[in-house]
Amino acid sequence: MQPAITGIGQIHVSVSDIDRAISFYRDILGLRFLFRPPSQPMAFFDCGGVRLYLGVPSDPKYRANSFLYYRVDDIEAAYETLQARGLNFFSPPRLIHKTEAGALWMAGFQDPDGNYAQIMAEKPA
Incomplete structure (x- = not known):
């Protein structure tokens, strides 16, 4: 029997200040803001079809x-x-x-809560 998993629907990222996180992910990273439930310390963004949940x-x-x-x-x-x-990158x-087919390039950074991330691109040869 094959597993019922068909993909990733949402990824959670822990933050300490939801307003600061919204600002960073929307205004610095440029992710599309989806919604923020009223009176709850969480927000949701679209990241290429995967929902990013900050909470x-x-x-x-x-x-x-x-x-x-x-x-x-x-x-x-x-x-x-x-x-x-x-955004301040490490390098x-x-x-x-x-x-032979190409090369993988990356540049790393941290969000305001110290969560690590990278931008990445695969360049063809």
């Missing part, structure tokens, strides 16, 4: 340590755009892996 955990035991990789078409242009919006885009 303040109700108990520290629910704090998630996520590490997200955001796919971009042009890593140099994305790097420059995000830097201009105030410029760098080559991670190269094959």
